[in-house]
Amino acid sequence: MLRALDIRDMLIIDRLELDFQPGLNVLTGETGAGKSILLDSLGFVLGWRGRAELVRQGADQGEVTAVFDLPKDHAARTVLAEAGIEAGDELILRRVNTVSGRKTAWVNDRRVSGEVLRALSDVLVELHGQHDDRGLLDPKGHRTMLDAFAGAEAAIAATRQAWAGRREARKMLARAQEQIAGLRAEEEYLRHAVAELDTLDPQPGEEAELDALRRRMQGAERVRGDIARAHQVIAGEGAEGLVADAMRWLDGAVEAAEGRLDGPIEALTRALDALGEAETGIRDALDGMEFDPRSLEAAEERLFAIRGLARKHEVMPDELAEFADGLRQRLKALDASEGDMADLEAAVARADADYDAAAGALRALRIEAGERLSLAMARELAPLKLERAVFEVDLAAAEPGPEGHDEVTFRVATNPGAPAGPLSRIASGGELSRFLLALKVCLTGDSAGLTLIFDEIDRGLGGATANAVGRRLARLADGAQVLVVTHSPQVAALGGHHWRVEKAVSRRDEGEVTISRVVPLDTAARIDEIARMLAGDTVTDAARGAAKVLLEGADAA
Numbered sequence: 001m002l003r004a005l006d007i008r009d010m011l012i013i014d015r016l017e018l019d020f021q022p023g024l025n026v027l028t029g030e031t032g033a034g035k036s037i038l039l040d041s042l043g044f045v046l047g048w049r050g051r052a053e054l055v056r057q058g059a060d061q062g063e064v065t066a067v068f069d070l071p072k073d074h075a076a077r078t079v080l081a082e083a084g085i086e087a088g089d090e091l092i093l094r095r096v097n098t099v100s101g102r103k104t105a106w107v108n109d110r111r112v113s114g115e116v117l118r119a120l121s122d123v124l125v126e127l128h129g130q131h132d133d134r135g136l137l138d139p140k141g142h143r144t145m146l147d148a149f150a151g152a153e154a155a156i157a158a159t160r161q162a163w164a165g166r167r168e169a170r171k172m173l174a175r176a177q178e179q180i181a182g183l184r185a186e187e188e189y190l191r192h193a194v195a196e197l198d199t200l201d202p203q204p205g206e207e208a209e210l211d212a213l214r215r216r217m218q219g220a221e222r223v224r225g226d227i228a229r230a231h232q233v234i235a236g237e238g239a240e241g242l243v244a245d246a247m248r249w250l251d252g253a254v255e256a257a258e259g260r261l262d263g264p265i266e267a268l269t270r271a272l273d274a275l276g277e278a279e280t281g282i283r284d285a286l287d288g289m290e291f292d293p294r295s296l297e298a299a300e301e302r303l304f305a306i307r308g309l310a311r312k313h314e315v316m317p318d319e320l321a322e323f324a325d326g327l328r329q330r331l332k333a334l335d336a337s338e339g340d341m342a343d344l345e346a347a348v349a350r351a352d353a354d355y356d357a358a359a360g361a362l363r364a365l366r367i368e369a370g371e372r373l374s375l376a377m378a379r380e381l382a383p384l385k386l387e388r389a390v391f392e393v394d395l396a397a398a399e400p401g402p403e404g405h406d407e408v409t410f411r412v413a414t415n416p417g418a419p420a421g422p423l424s425r426i427a428s429g430g431e432l433s434r435f436l437l438a439l440k441v442c443l444t445g446d447s448a449g450l451t452l453i454f455d456e457i458d459r460g461l462g463g464a465t466a467n468a469v470g471r472r473l474a475r476l477a478d479g480a481q482v483l484v485v486t487h488s489p490q491v492a493a494l495g496g497h498h499w500r501v502e503k504a505v506s507r508r509d510e511g512e513v514t515i516s517r518v519v520p521l522d523t524a525a526r527i528d529e530i531a532r533m534l535a536g537d538t539v540t541d542a543a544r545g546a547a548k549v550l551l552e553g554a555d556a557a
Helices: 035-045 076-082 114-124 139-150 153-185 187-200 206-234 239-253 262-288 293-313 317-384 429-442 463-477 489-493 523-535 541-556
Strands: 002-010 013-019 023-028 061-069 090-098 103-107 110-112 125-129 390-401 404-413 451-455 481-485 497-508 511-520
Touching: 002 035, 013 035, 013 511, 023 035, 023 463, 023 489, 035 061, 035 090, 035 125, 035 451, 035 481, 076 114, 090 114, 103 114, 125 429, 139 317, 139 404, 153 317, 187 293, 187 317, 206 239, 206 262, 206 293, 206 317, 239 262, 293 317, 317 390, 317 404, 317 429, 317 463, 390 429, 429 463, 451 463, 463 481, 463 489, 489 523, 489 541, 497 523, 523 541
Parallel strands: 023 481, 023 497, 125 451, 451 481
Antiparallel strands: 002 013, 002 061, 061 090, 090 103, 103 110, 390 404, 497 511
């Protein structure tokens, strides 16, 4: 609820403080007194786009402050949280406009952008008038209004959930299709590469082992001849045989030598043992270096094959086995893709069916609500002298989305037999005002927490029709807050709180200055103001009597 509005140096207002109340707040005054300036100032502090030059002549800057009560569950709290602004029970908006055109805004003493102001405006204030293009006339909001009227929250939640499931199922299918398409594009390569790797079957560490084996065999081939020649010199008829012959010859002469050969014979015995050990070791070495030349060829061929595949696939030789496993998995996925794709397609079909069912149920709810809204509008239009007009809710197919696949448009036909069309194109100014009021009365449930402002919505109306407009405004204000700028005495009489906007000429240093001010009216002043609205410039006793009758009728209602 808008509790207070403080305006300083805006257009022809120098200083104005207004305290608004719950219920129906009425502002009246002669044409040009400054009623529209109040709305311009309120729109300025709410971030609406309006007049370019708002600063009062002679002032350096203009300033507007608006104070709103903020219940615990008010939608403005969400906007404040997103902007990082702490919310209390009171919301204070302040905006300054300098002569140079610079605008600066604060919310609860926090500097904010115009975007934040406008986001708060959407949940704080709703303006309706003959040129209303923000609310009821905007087809983009008609579906939201109808859903609120229908009480479709649960159906919308179910449709959103089904939409999310549908989107996820389609995303998974698209991802799989993309993956399979990529695999199919390289299927020939995969099958050839896997077959080639399966045939070779490289193992981790094998390349290093083959390289070491190859080097050993190549080295053995070079030195084995020398070792064989050494073995030949030592064994058989070589050194070992000669030492053995020497031992036999010395054994025959040992007795005659009378002990002089014992030392040499012991030394030769040791030498013979050492030669035997050397011969055994050399023979073992020869046996160890003995290989089939075909083994070297086979080792080299496998080593070169492993290294060739590693270069081909741009991996290290030891990574070939892991690389082969990866290719096999991709090939396995490709081979299994037909079954996987069938499962994913079935999941998409189920998700589509779930969404269609949820959206269909939501559509049925909207159709039923549209019929109820049309009947409610017919009941409201008759007292507003629009009994021959027809209001209808048009549901057309739209692109599927999280809130169904319906496009909702409010359409009217003002004359029997005439084709229905959008509100803004079919209704004239006066008719449009009454249509908007009737629609707002029917949709009153979607205005929780909003301050409703009606700007001369009763223009051109009088008598019973103006009274019907006033009573509907009073009904909207029951338990809420409605601000009405009006020229209708019937509407003014129904107000719970009444202010008169008037102009006065003030003499100042710079000369005479026209100033607009707003005066709260007591009962006597209300009688005079409503009498002026009835009679014009000259207020007669008869006019005052008629004003009293209007006020008494409003109190009786």
